[in-house]
Amino acid sequence: MHYVSVKSILSKNNGMNLYRGCSHDCIYCDSRSDVYNMNHSFNDIEVKKNSLELLKKALKNKKERVMIGLGSMTDPYIPLEEKLNYTREAMKLAYIYSHGFTCITKSDLILRDMDLIKKINEKSKFVVQMTLTCIDDDISKKIEPNVCPTTRRIEVLRKFQENNIPIVVWMTPILPYITDTYENIDGLLDACIDLEVKGIICFGMGMTLRDGNREYYYKRLDEHFPGLKSRYIKEFANSYGIVSPNNKNLMRIFNKKTRNAGIMNNPKEIFEYLHEFPKANKSVQTKLF
Template structure:
C-alpha cells in the first residue's frame, strides 16, 4: 500500500476510484493492462489519501443530485477497505448530501456497510452490482483466488433482496474452455432469478485480453489449467476481444431466461437505470398514533 495526492476524484459521469490496484488476484483482470499506465505493482494498492476531502467539495458544489459510482477499475471492497474504511466514509458523505450510490464488487465486505446502504436507499437510491463468473466454487477459487466464492456472493444478493436494495449482476468475463458451459451460464442466471436482480450485464460469452493482462492470464492458465494456454494461442492469437466457441448457444440461453423472467438484459438499458437518480427523493414513512 502507498498513498498519493489526487487532483480530482469524480469523473464527468460521477464515477470514482478511491483505490488503484487490487489484491483479489482474479486471473483475467483487464485493469492489469498496460494501457492504464499503472506505475506500481498491481497488488501494491494506491490509496488516494485526499479523496474524501475532494469528494466532499465536489458533492457540495453539485447543483443536481445524482448517482455516485465506483468499482470500474478497482473493486472498492478489497481487504484494505476493512482497515481504512474509505468507502464507508464516502457513503456517509453521499448520505449527508443526498445523493445515490452504486458500486461494482465481488466481495461480501459490502455487507459491513449495509446500515448506510439502507439509509441511502430509503431516501434516494442504491444499486449494488455483483460480478458472477462461475458457479463452481472450486473453479471460482482458481480464477478469483482472494475473494469470496460465487456461492457467498449469491448469499449477498439474497440478503440485499431481503433488505430491498436493488442489484445488478455482471455476467462477465466468461472464460473460453473453462466457464463457457450451458450448465454454468444457466445456473448463474437461475441464481439471479431467485435473487430478483434487476438486470444482468453481458457483452457476449467471452473476455478481453491485451498487453499486460494477457501475460498474467496465460501464466495462471499454465499453473491451473494445463493445456488451455496452447489452445488460446492457436485459436485467438493476440486478439483483444475473444469469444467462446459456444457464444451463440449460450447467448440464446441468456436471452431466453432473462426475457422470460423480465430481467433487463440490454447493457445500455441497465446503464441508464444505474445512472438514473430519482426525480423525487423518497419520503420517510411516518406512523400516526
C-alpha cells in the same frame, strides 16, 4: 500499500475509484493492462489519500442530485477497506448530500455497510452490483482466488434482496473452455432469477485480453489449466476480444431466460438505470446514526 494525492476524484459521469490496484488476484483482470499506465505493482494498492476531501467538495457543490458510481477499475471492498473505510466514508458523504450510490464488488465485506446502504436507498437510491462468473466454487477459487466464492456472493445478494436493495449482476467475463458451459450459464441465470435481480450485464460469452493482462492470464492458465494457453494462442492469437465458440447458443439461452424472467439484459438500458437519480426523492431526515 502506498498513498498518493490526486487533483480530482469524480469523472464527468460521476464515477470514481478510491483505490488503484487490487489484491483479489482475479486471473482475467483487465485493469492489469499496460494501457492504464500503472507505474507500481498491481498488488501494491495505491490509496488516494485526499479523495474524500475532494469528494466532499464535489458533492457539496453539485447543483443536481446524481448517482455516484464506485469500482469500475478497482473493487471498493478490497481487504484494505476493512481498516481504511474509504468506501464507507464516501457513502456517508453521498448520504449527507442526498446523492444516490452504486458500487461493483465481488466481496462479502459490503455487508458491513448494510446499515448505510439501507439509509441511502430509503432516502434516494442505492444499487448493489456484484460480479458472478462461475457457479462452481472450485473453479471460482482458481480464477478469483482471494475473494469469496460465488455461493457466498449469492448469500450476500440474498441479504440485500431481503432488504429491498436493487441488484445488478455482472456476468462477465466468461472464460472460453473454462466457464463457457451450458451448466455454468444456466446455473448463474437461475441464481439471478431466484434473487429477482434488476438486470444482468453481459457483453457476450467471452473476455478481453491485451498486453499486460494477457501475460498474467496465460501464466495462471499454466498453473491451473495446463495446456489451455496453447489452445488460446492457436485460436485467438493476440486478439483483444476473445469470443467463446459457444457464444451463439449461450447468448440465446441468456436472452431467453432473462426476457422470460423480466430481467433487464441490455447493457445500455442497465447503465441508464444505474445513472438515473430518482425524480421523486423520498423525504428522509439526514441522520446517519
